[in-house]
Amino acid sequence: MSERKNLRAGLLGLIMVLAIGGLTILANRNAPTPAPATPAAAQQPASVGLQSLAELNNSTPARRTLHIEDWRTSSGTRVLFVAAPELPMFDLRLTFAAGSSQDGEYPGLAVLTNAMLNEGVPGMDTDAIARAFEDLGAQFSNGAYRDMAVVSLRSLTQATQREAALALFSQVIGQPSFPNEPLQRIKNQLLSSFEQYQHNPGKLASLALMATLYGDHPYAHPSEGTAQSIPPLRREQLQAFHRRAYSAGNAVIALVGDLSRSEAEAIAEQVSAALPAGPALPAVAAPNAPEASQQHIDYPSAQTHINLAQLGIPRNHPDWPALYLGNQIFGGGGFGSRLMEEIREKRGLTYGVYSAFSPMQVAGPFSISLQTRAEMTDGTLQLIREQLQQFLNEGPTAAELQRAKRELAGSFPLSTASNADIVGQLAAMAFYDLPLDQMERFMEQVQALSREQVREAMARHLDPQRLVVVTAGPQVAQQPLPEPGSSSESSNQPGRAH
The missing domain is CATH 3.30.830.10 (Metalloenzyme, LuxS/M16 peptidase-like)
Structure with a gap:
C-alpha cells in the first residue's frame, strides 16, 4: 500500500489510492554510496568480492535478520521494535483501525480526520507545523485507507532533535485543533477531485466495482467520501472521530532505528500517552459474496x-x-x-x-x-x-x-x-x-x-x-478477437488512455 505526504502538497495522491488490501510500502534506500576507487586500489588484484554474475550461481541474495521485540505500553498500545544502529535515525509509524470502514453513516469522515491532523494544534497553524518539522530535519506523513489510518515520523536520533520532533509529533496526533478554514479548504479540494472523476472512466469503473462487490458493507463506499457526504461534515464530527478512533487502544506502534530498548520504550510511552484513552474499535463484519x-x-x-x-x-x-x-x-x-x-x-x-x-x-x-x-x-x-x-x-x-x-x-x-x-x-x-x-x-x-x-x-x-x-x-459493435500470433499491426496497437 503509498502514503500521502501532505495534503497541501498533493491531496489528490491520497484520494486516488484504494487501500483494499493490505499495505503497499515505499522503499527508501539509505545505504551509503561506496567511495570511488583510488588509482592505487584500482591496480590491486581483484581477489575479494563478487567478480562475476556467474558467481551468484542462482543463490538467494542475503537479507537482514530481524530481532523483533514486542510489548505493550501502559496505555495498552502494542509495540513492535527493531534496533537498527547503522544510521543515526529512527522511523516511527502509528497504525490505527481508523480507515473508511469506520465511517459509519458519514463517508469520508476517516480520510478528512486524518488529513486534518497536521492542519493545526494549539498555538500553531499548518505552516508553523510544517516549518517546525523541517527545521528539525524530521519528516511527517499520514494517510487513511479502507482498513487503517497511518501517521509516521522520521527523525534523527540525537537527543535534542529527537525530543523536539517527538514533542511536536505528539501534539499533532493527540491535540489536533481541526480549524475551520483548513477544513473548508480540504473539503473544496475533495469536491474538485470528485468532479475530475467524471472525466476518468477508469476511476468511475473502479468505484462502481467496489460498490457492486461489497453492497452494503463498509468497504463499498469510496474512502474519500462523495460529493454528497463531504459538505455536511463538521469540525465536531472530526473531533469525535479522533477521540474514538485515534485512541491508544486502537493503535499499534512500529519503531525501527538507532535506539536502545529503553529509548524505544520511552518513545512508545510518550506517543501512546499523547493519544486519547480508549479501547480498540470493533472489527468490521465479513462481507457477503454478491451474485455474478x-x-x-x-x-x-x-x-x-x-x-x-x-x-x-x-x-x-x-x-x-x-x-x-x-x-x-x-x-x-x-x-x-x-x-x-x-x-x-x-x-x-x-x-x-x-x-x-x-x-x-x-x-x-x-x-x-x-x-x-x-x-x-x-x-x-x-x-x-x-x-x-x-x-x-x-x-x-x-x-x-x-x-x-x-x-x-x-x-x-x-x-x-x-x-x-x-x-x-x-x-x-x-x-x-x-x-x-x-x-x-x-x-x-x-x-x-x-x-x-x-x-x-x-x-x-x-x-x-x-x-x-x-x-x-463507448457502446460499439463488437469484433472477433485475432488468432494468437496472427494479430495485425493495428491489433498490436491498443488504444491509448483517454
Missing part, C-alpha cells in the same frame, strides 16, 4: 476499461502464500504472467493486464484490470474467463512455478532493505496480528508449494462464473 453481474458505464472514449472482481481473503488467511504465488503466475507478475502472454503478447489487445489479491481485515477483493479497444471488449472478457478457468483446472506449469519461486526469492531481501521497509513490515504484522516470524514463514511456505497446492488454493477461492464485471467505454 455485469455493468457497463457509457463513456465516449476510444477504448474500454475492464474491471473484474470477486471476494478474496482476509490478510491472516492460511491460503495467502499459495494465492500470492498463484496470482504472480496468473496475472500479478507483469511480463511473463499468463494474462500478459495471452492478451498482450499473443493478441496485442492491451498494453498491460494485471490481477491481484488485496487481503484486508476481512475478505478483500481479487481483481483483474485492463484497457482494450472498445470493439474487442466482449471477446477480451471471454478470453479472461477462459484463461482463469484453465488455470483453475490445470494449475501452473512446473516451469512457471519454478520461475515464480526464484523471482520471489530474489526480490525478498528488498523487504528489509531499509528502515522504512522494515517499519512497514512491522506495522502490517501488528495491525493484522500476524506472527513475528511471518516473513521467514511466508518464504518457507511459498518455496515448499507444489503445482497442485497452488491450483487447489486458487480453485477454492475463485470461480469465473461468479465474477463481478464493470466496463467503462
